[in-house]
Amino acid sequence: MSNTGRHHASSMAISTLNHDVLLNIFNWYRLGNTTGFDRGWNLERWWYKPIQVCRTWRHLILASPTRLDLHLVCTHGTPITTMLTHSPPLPLIIYYPGRLAAGEEEDVLFALQHRERVHRIHIRAPAASLPCLLDVMDGEYPVLQRLVIHSHSEKPCAASAGTGVQLPTKLQAPLLRRLTLTNVRLPADSELLRRAESLVTLELLDIADSLEHHPAHLVAQLARMAQLERLVVHFRTALPNHAVERTLWGAPTTRAALPRLQLLSFRGGSAYLEGVLARISAPSVQKLFIDFFAQLTFDLPSLVRFVRAAQPSPEGDGRAIQRSQFHAAELHFDAETACMLLDSRKTDRARPGGARTNPVQLRVSCRALDWQLASLAQICGALTPLFAHVEGLTLGLHTSHPKPDANSDCLDSDRAQWHALLRAFGGTKTLQLGGPHAAHILHELLPLPAELLPALQELLPGDDGEPGAGEDEGGLAAFTAEREATGRPVGVVRDWW
Known part of the structure; x- marks a missing residue:
């Protein structure tokens, strides 16, 4: 201790640290090197600079790809062909959330061909450009865990038109945990959902108003997803209730048990939602978000049963939707x-x-106050058992x-x-x-x-x-x-x- 009474910490050169200590430091640096803005998609580039510090660090990091969860990120502004040719065979993240620049479509195609290495895919592209990218994916991606594809129209007026973009029938990803599709169809005989036992998040957004999206078809696919925790189904416009009800007559009565489902978000018509809820059980659901389009009548017996069947969590902490409470x-x-x-x-x-x-939020999209009142009056009347x-x-x-x-x-x-x-x-x-x-x-x-x-x-x-x-x-x-x-x-x- 010095005469001033203050402690002087002894200094140590970082080169004297053993490899285990360095790896722990690198791991903490990896975990803290994100703001959450990109939800972790860009996190894996943390190691690009540390490997340039010295040969020891470079060798140590590249020799520990599993412990440090190393990935190569294929994204905007990256020379993909050069990077993949001269880099170690690490898992790939294909991350193109913005507009594809000239030449980037070829980069994406080149990266997608490395099926055995692709861990995550996030692509946003015009509907006209997507088919050639999706055609390359007509096969198995054995280590793919996240698949996010957003299809958009370059002309706003074309947004209401149907889309011809759909996933390849033979696309498979047995380890897939998250699937998010915007304005992209899933084929009825999709191999992807036939092997979706690991799926935790399923988000189908901006779905075209086509009767091929039958409630019974969706439930048949959900029946394989016992690990599902988050389900989002948003239609672009509502299917007519009478058309949906007509298709439900004689439809398969396959049921889906979703014991781990925590969130259900739906946007569309009430008949479609009723057709789904009548065929699924989710006793652990915690959040229910419903957005109905304007319609004349609301009949919601399955919604009442679905909510009342939700059970309190074992801890009694109120996180689950509690029956009649x-x-x-x-x-x-x-x-x-x-x-x-x-x-x-x-x-x-x-x-x-x-x-x-x-935990329950329900919205009706309409403007006139009399229509809003009439809609909520019908809905509240149908849900009266929940208000006891x-x-x-x-x-x-x-x-x-x-x-x-x-x-x-x-x-x-x-x-x-x-x-x-x-x-x-x-x-x-x-x-x-x-x-x-x-x-x-x-x-x-x-x-x-x-x-x-x-x-x-x-x-x-x-x-x-x-x-x-x-x-x-x-x-x-x-x-x-x-x-x-x-x-x-x-x-x-x-x-x-």
């Missing part, structure tokens, strides 16, 4: 969509940025809508839809109004039938600081007076943050 619901309306959020945890007040997880324990209800109006004349039929129609919406939430004790147009909700609710919200005890009219939230004191007074007259008074809580 939703305690809070939120219904929000904006310019483009109406959405419903359900939460299984009890909270005294909904706070911005709070801890609610909303809901005590906190939030109604949020986040955009202005034309106000109908006080004596018009439109006003009566909107009021009837609001009332139909509330009938599904008979156990509500706290009603919270949110959004800059919350006052409009009270105006639409009155007069409120006596049988609605029989258990209501508190009304939270919104933050007075929000534009328009406090503009209708008359509506608030009329609401509380009506409740008083029916013998069911409510308390108004203004400062509830």
Whole structure:
């Protein structure tokens, strides 16, 4: 110890460290050399610079490819032919997330031909360029673990047209763990999904609206995926419900058990979703995201059964969707969509940025408020068994809508839809109004039938600081007076943050 009382750490030349210590340092450097921005796809280039430090490091790193998980990254701006010709035969990552530059298509083709070395593929390319790339993949990739292919049109107006791009029938990847396809078809007799026992993530995005994507066909493929944890099925536009229902008559009744599924995300029509949910079980599902296109009717018995069949996790930590245990619901309306959020945890007040997880989120894409109300009223009516324990209800109006004349039929129609919406939430004790147009909700609710919200005890009219939230004191007074007259008074809580 020096006279100042401070310790002096002894210095050591890095060249004196033994190989095991160096390998541990390299491994920690590898794990920390990413920002998460690219989700790890570019992580494996960490070792390019360390091997240039000295011969010892170069020899040590290249002699430990498995321990250090070494890969060669084929990506934009890399001379692929030269790199693969003069580099050791390490596993390959083919990573082209942006527009293919001149000459890069040949580089991708060259890399794809090294099937026994390709671990990951991520390609984004125009639909016109993809067929020649996919044709090369018509065979087995024995070590491929991730396959991500995004097909896009160079002309926005062509996005609504069907795509002729599909994966090769004979493509196989027995170790595949993630499959993400955007605007790319899977052939019905795909070898890839016949050997998909290791698949953990399946994402089918921007699916063309074709009846060849039958619910029973999807379920037959899912039946082989017992390890699946994440399932995303997003259609570009909805298949007509009547067309889907017609194809379900006499369809195979194959069922799929997905014991490890944690997330299910669906975008499309309700008939297709019902056809899938009627044929699968996922007792461990934790997140359910549903986005319906605008449609006239919603019949959702299979969705109710699916949610109610989800069991609490063994730890009792509330992470799984728990059967019939939703305690809070939120219904929000904006310019483009109406959405419903359900939460299984009890909270005294909904706070911005709070801890609610909303394990069930359902959205309907439509613009007119009357259509939004009619859609959510039908959906909430169909899902009423799930609301038996809901005590906190939030109604949020986040955009202005034309106000109908006080004596018009439109006003009566909107009021009837609001009332139909509330009938599904008979156990509500706290009603919270949110959004800059919350006052409009009270105006639409009155007069409120006596049988609605029989258990209501508190009304939270919104933050007075929000534009328009406090503009209708008359509506608030009329609401509380009506409740008083029916013998069911409510308390108004203004400062509830």
